Amino acid sequence: MSYQVRKVFCRRFQYVNVLMHLHWCAELINLMVKAERMFQHVIIEKTEDGSDTLFVPELNEHYHSVHGATTESNHVFIDAGLMPILEEKKHIRILEIGFGTGLNALLTILRTNGSHLIHYTGIELYPLPQEVIRQLDFALPPEEKNVWEQLHTVEWNEYAAITDNFHLKKWQTDVTKCLVFTEQYDLIYFDAFAPDIQPAMWTPELFESLFNAMNDGGILTTYCAKGQVRRNMQQAGFTTERLPGPPGKREMLRARKCVNVLMC
Numbered sequence: 001m002s003y004q005v006r007k008v009f010c011r012r013f014q015y016v017n018v019l020m021h022l023h024w025c026a027e028l029i030n031l032m033v034k035a036e037r038m039f040q041h042v043i044i045e046k047t048e049d050g051s052d053t054l055f056v057p058e059l060n061e062h063y064h065s066v067h068g069a070t071t072e073s074n075h076v077f078i079d080a081g082l083m084p085i086l087e088e089k090k091h092i093r094i095l096e097i098g099f100g101t102g103l104n105a106l107l108t109i110l111r112t113n114g115s116h117l118i119h120y121t122g123i124e125l126y127p128l129p130q131e132v133i134r135q136l137d138f139a140l141p142p143e144e145k146n147v148w149e150q151l152h153t154v155e156w157n158e159y160a161a162i163t164d165n166f167h168l169k170k171w172q173t174d175v176t177k178c179l180v181f182t183e184q185y186d187l188i189y190f191d192a193f194a195p196d197i198q199p200a201m202w203t204p205e206l207f208e209s210l211f212n213a214m215n216d217g218g219i220l221t222t223y224c225a226k227g228q229v230r231r232n233m234q235q236a237g238f239t240t241e242r243l244p245g246p247p248g249k250r251e252m253l254r255a256r257k258c259v260n261v262l263m264c
């Protein structure tokens with residue numbers, strides 16, 4: 001091939017390459033915008049215990065159990081996860097996968113009531129619009145309204161003191177993209193949409209990265225009790241147990257990181 005021909009060929013190749021790259025970027029942005037719209041189109045619904053939840057029509061999925069949003073969160077995350085950790089530590093680091101409405105953070109504040117120092121990181125890819133947050137009703141005592149507002153008005157991606165003993169970092173990121181965790185957590189509230197809706201949130205790889213980001217003896221709880229999810233957790237290194245589920249669910253899962261802990 002002559003020098004001239006090669007030069008033209010290389011230029012064409014570069015041009016095609018740039019075009020392909022631009023096309024790929026446009027596709028990606030399009031997908032992200034679509035996903036954002038999808039998660040922002042939510043409908044507020046009353047659940048059986050009187051607390052609200054959100055329904056996402058495009059996914060045909062709720063944020064919480066229709067048998068009681070607050071009842072489910074208290075059962076799965078607070079009673080099965082937070083309570084045993086409170087007995088073991090005074091300073092607790094909590095990670096939530098799927099911060100959503102912030103209900104689990106709020107229930108954590110209410111249950112601890114200042115008794116422990118808590119650093120709470122809530123990962124969320126699609127923050128809810130403020131007008132949705134404002135309309136949600138979790139039947140809060142009036143004195144807690146201020147705390148609720150603060151959960152949703154503090155800056156993203158940095159720690160903020162909600163109370164003297166409760167520090168919140170809302171982290172806007174995609175949990176399925178190999179995250180680098182800079183903290184070690186004692187407790188993980190795993191509150192993703194169901195595995196048949198979002199399988200990428202329930203992989204052995206994701207559980208492994210969470211396992212590595214936990215202190216020994218740490219607990220991960222989730223409402224899900226699927227056999228495949230349990231096996232994925234075990235593959236990541238967790239010791240798992242099935243517990244009775246909240247109303248409407250026979251079972252749920254609790255996983256523990258037991259490397260050197262004798263009491264696990």
Ligand SMILES: C[S@@+](CC[C@H](N)C(=O)[O-])C[C@H]1O[C@@H](n2cnc3c(N)ncnc32)[C@H](O)[C@@H]1O
Pocket residue numbers: 039062063064097098099100101102103104123124125126127173174175176191192193198
């Ligand atoms: C079952 S809802 C969470 C409910 C939430 N804990 C609450 O009490 O409102 C699942 C959450 O995961 C979020 N989510 C979905 N895909 C995500 C991703 N790839 N990374 C981080 N969060 C994601 C959704 O936007 C949604 O808020």
